[in-house]
Amino acid sequence: MLTVIVSGLAIGMLFAAVALVYNVMYSTSKVLSVTTGHISMLGGVFGAYIIASLQMHWLVGLLGALVVGGAFGWLTELLAIRRVLARSDEHLWLLSTLALATMVQQAVGLWWGTEPKPFPRLIPQEFGAGVLDQKFWLTIGMAVVMAIGLELFYRRTMYGKVFMAMSEDAFAARARGISTDRIRLVSYVLSGVLGGLAGFAAGQLTFAFFALGLTLTLNGFIALAVGGLGSNIGALIGGAALGLLNAFASYLFGGEYQQTIAVGMLMLVLLIKPEGLLGAKNVRPV
Numbered sequence: 001m002l003t004v005i006v007s008g009l010a011i012g013m014l015f016a017a018v019a020l021v022y023n024v025m026y027s028t029s030k031v032l033s034v035t036t037g038h039i040s041m042l043g044g045v046f047g048a049y050i051i052a053s054l055q056m057h058w059l060v061g062l063l064g065a066l067v068v069g070g071a072f073g074w075l076t077e078l079l080a081i082r083r084v085l086a087r088s089d090e091h092l093w094l095l096s097t098l099a100l101a102t103m104v105q106q107a108v109g110l111w112w113g114t115e116p117k118p119f120p121r122l123i124p125q126e127f128g129a130g131v132l133d134q135k136f137w138l139t140i141g142m143a144v145v146m147a148i149g150l151e152l153f154y155r156r157t158m159y160g161k162v163f164m165a166m167s168e169d170a171f172a173a174r175a176r177g178i179s180t181d182r183i184r185l186v187s188y189v190l191s192g193v194l195g196g197l198a199g200f201a202a203g204q205l206t207f208a209f210f211a212l213g214l215t216l217t218l219n220g221f222i223a224l225a226v227g228g229l230g231s232n233i234g235a236l237i238g239g240a241a242l243g244l245l246n247a248f249a250s251y252l253f254g255g256e257y258q259q260t261i262a263v264g265m266l267m268l269v270l271l272i273k274p275e276g277l278l279g280a281k282n283v284r285p286v
Contacts, residue, residue: 007247008248011243012242012243015243016238017198018219019235019239020150020235022235023229023230023231027230028167031093036216037212039069039199039213040195040199041209042104043199044203044206044207045208047119048117050064061200062197066193066196069192069193070189074185081096081097082181108210134204138201143198144236147233162178220239222238223241224238228276228278228279229276231278234276238276242262245261246261
């Protein structure tokens with residue numbers, strides 16, 4: 001039973017990390033990009049490639065995952081977000097980010113292969129370590145550190161405060177001389193770096209798999225909606241709740257009911273508290 005709890009919490013923290021990436025992107029663009037989960041997929045795949053295939057140190061693999069994630073975040077803003085937001089107020093970003101996510105997934109599948117591949121062990125440890133296995137605690141620790149780091153970033157840095165200003169009112173921020181295009185690009189690069197970190201840290205938990213992106217995008221969104229859009233603590237709570245529900249559903253009823261229960265939890269929370277558990281009521285609707 002303890003293993004079920006720890007494994008559920010770990011996978012929930014991966015969903016929470018994806019929800020945190022959503023929050024960073026949304027703060028400057030008011031967009032929920034479909035590419036969000038694919039950033040983490042790239043972090044896991046490229047991390048595994050550098051460590052296992054190129055036989056390099058895991059720190060080099062981590063650096064590669066961060067660089068690839070940041071580059072994909074940059075491409076997402078440049079190709080799928082900027083032009084769409086400049087030309088229309090409609091939600092065409094949904095189609096543009098979906099198209100980009102699909103192209104990247106197919107390209108990775110052709111290059112990396114379509115079968116899940118194991119992610120190398122980062123810390124010397126015997127297999128069968130149970131609840132002390134690094135694959136659980138690396139993921140949990142990553143999400144907690146990411147949430148704390150983002151809170152400090154928003155409160156203590158100039159860019160963080162600018163992100164918050166744009167989140168409150170992008171038009172007022174632009175009127176005060178802030179280059180909203182540049183700040184949005186910075187936020188997407190930061191999102192990419194964080195997503196790459198999440199995929200790398202959780203690689204042993206999920207394997208390096210080209211089709212993981214859409215699953216992370218969906219479950220990260222559910223964690224975000226349950227916890228509350230814009231709330232980093234809410235993302236952790238929503239992710240933990242989703243992961244634990246999925247783990248117990250799989251343990252009690254079988255894995256085929258996981259997604260049904262996840263969507264059911266989302267609908268229940270949104271019916272009772274549409275803004276999410278810790279979301280602000282005045283958040284601009286998507």
